[in-house]
Amino acid sequence: xxxxxxxxxxxxxxxxxxxxxxxxxxxxxxxxxxxxxxxxxxxxxxxxxxxxxxxxxxxxxxxxxxxxxxxxxxxxxxxxxxxxxxxxxxxxxxxxxxxxxxxxxxxxxxxxxxxxxxxxxxxxxxxxxxxx
Amino acid sequence: xxxxxxxxxxxxxxxxxxxxxxxxxxxxxxxxxxxxxxxxxxxxxxxxxxxxxxxxxxxxxxxxxxxxxxxxxxxxxxxxxxxxxxxxxxxxx
Numbered sequence: 001x002x003x004x005x006x007x008x009x010x011x012x013x014x015x016x017x018x019x020x021x022x023x024x025x026x027x028x029x030x031x032x033x034x035x036x037x038x039x040x041x042x043x044x045x046x047x048x049x050x051x052x053x054x055x056x057x058x059x060x061x062x063x064x065x066x067x068x069x070x071x072x073x074x075x076x077x078x079x080x081x082x083x084x085x086x087x088x089x090x091x092x093x094x095x096x097x098x099x100x101x102x103x104x105x106x107x108x109x110x111x112x113x114x115x116x117x118x119x120x121x122x123x124x125x126x127x128x129x130x131x132x
Numbered sequence: 133x134x135x136x137x138x139x140x141x142x143x144x145x146x147x148x149x150x151x152x153x154x155x156x157x158x159x160x161x162x163x164x165x166x167x168x169x170x171x172x173x174x175x176x177x178x179x180x181x182x183x184x185x186x187x188x189x190x191x192x193x194x195x196x197x198x199x200x201x202x203x204x205x206x207x208x209x210x211x212x213x214x215x216x217x218x219x220x221x222x223x224x225x
Contacts, residue, residue, distance in 0.1 A: 054195065054197065057194060058192060058194035065187040065188035065191065069181065072177065072184075102179065
């Protein structure tokens with residue numbers, strides 16, 4: 001297919017894909033396409049487009065991760081700077097558990113992943129043996 | 133340098149810094165007690181933080197995923213049509 005550009009194209013003719021003019025044009029095209037689509041094909045409108053249980057599960061995961069993060073941050077980072085007589089120390093386990101519990105949880109996770117992989121591999125081997 | 137090499141390099145740097153600072157007192161470096169208390173669980177803390185961030189991101193993306201129920205139904209109908217057509221032509225599933 002013959003090139004649409006004249007031979008010996010100069011390097012000054014090159015417009016980067018990331019230049020603001022090109023980006024603005026692409027954004028206009030994208031918005032026009034989205035706006036022109038029939039309403040049913042625009043997918044979920046608004047902030048949360050997912051359906052019922054998906055939203056609950058997703059927000060539950062976000063909440064769990066935030067809780068774990070704040071508790072662990074207070075435990076590891078903030079507690080050493082608080083007087084040992086303060087009442088807040090009552091809500092936190094001894095500091096050694098701050099490393100022991102994540103370590104144990106990580107090892108358990110690795111164990112389950114290993115068991116799962118072994119199970120899947122054995123199932124595959126049995127399937128291929130049956131076919132042969 | 134590949135990405136793997138970069139990551140390993142960064143991890144090795146941070147790991148050796150942490151090891152040097154935690155074993156410092158045994159080699160003569162004196163840090164205040166609170167700093168040492170915060171320093172020694174730091175790798176576990178970073179791992180847990182990364183894990184929490186990953187979990188939170190997955191949960192957020194699941195919650196804000198734009199579902200297209202009509203498209204899903206249409207796709208399933210097309211799949212059934214295709215199956216019927218192929219079985220008619222003799223392909224076994």
